[in-house]
Amino acid sequence: MSQISVSEDNKGKQIFLFIRDLVICVLIAFLFITFVAQNAVVSGESMYPTLEDGQFLIVNKFIYHLSEPERGDIIVFDHTESNRTERYIKRIIGTPGDEIDFRDGYVYINGQQYVEDYIKVVTMPTDSSVTYPITVPANNYFVLGDNRNKSKDSRYNIVGTVEEDLILGKASIRIWPITKFGFVE
Template sequence: MNNQLAKEIKEWIICIIVAGAIAFLIKGYVFDIIQVSGTSMVPTLHDSDRVAVEKISLYNDNLKHGEIIIFDPGSKGRGIYIKRIIGLPGDEVEISDGCVYVNGKKLVEDYLKPGTFTEGDQKLKVPNDSIFVLGDNREVSEDSRYIGPIPIKNIKGHAILRVFPFNQIRKF
């Protein structure tokens, strides 16, 4: 009986270690839940919302206009930022008279509050290794207008689902 109990305890310990290793790998390299801090993505995301972030597809270089991502701003900021991709590598982004243009076409940004004015008149070509991001709450967002294009290598994942608050679960 003692041998049987020891064998069973050993099996449980191995199962717990394997499950912990799998969870660590999934959280670290595949999937994560982040908490939004601040109001730069209102009305899409609010302070303290929880967002599911997928990390695997970043390695396939399949970033898209309008996609919400998380990234490390490097020495230009602090913490992890969450913003929307406006310009991809090689795109020409222009902000003029409160509107955003990509490759000469005015963006239709139905995710913004009506009447949103985008400050910071500028025009730039996004470098081949970078993206241009903006927050949805343009009045308070610290984004590419101020910190410049974001190196693709700094992207940590893209938002796939708001998971909290539960009454506002939404796929992105």
């Protein structure tokens, strides 16, 4: 039977290599989560039926470094209310310069009815302090939840339009539950 003997010098080298590799892995993970993608969990019913409470998503944080957010994108953004920051997930309806209005339960963008096949109920403005039509300011986006009756979104003064700097990324892939794995649309 043979024995392998590890010298003290070799143990020190192995420890150094282990620590080096660990630091590199942590750095790569940090950079990936900071600049490329991260996970998010859907909380609530505001995006039903597109997204359901408890689903896990991958958020593409890099895409908006290459292109501007577009109408129809489902985004994750930070919203601060009462000194507490939460992450919201909503669909972009209006882009900078768009005029948004609501008539007979439908959204109108720049005077044209916006067709939304994913909506199951009519859309109504909810905050009486907001006067329509409104024009989306530069570097801002008008967002709505797909489940309009259960969504706190740009129709409320407390949320308002979302500044581009607050957008964390685009919801890209649903990873849980596994039976619903796939791209988010």
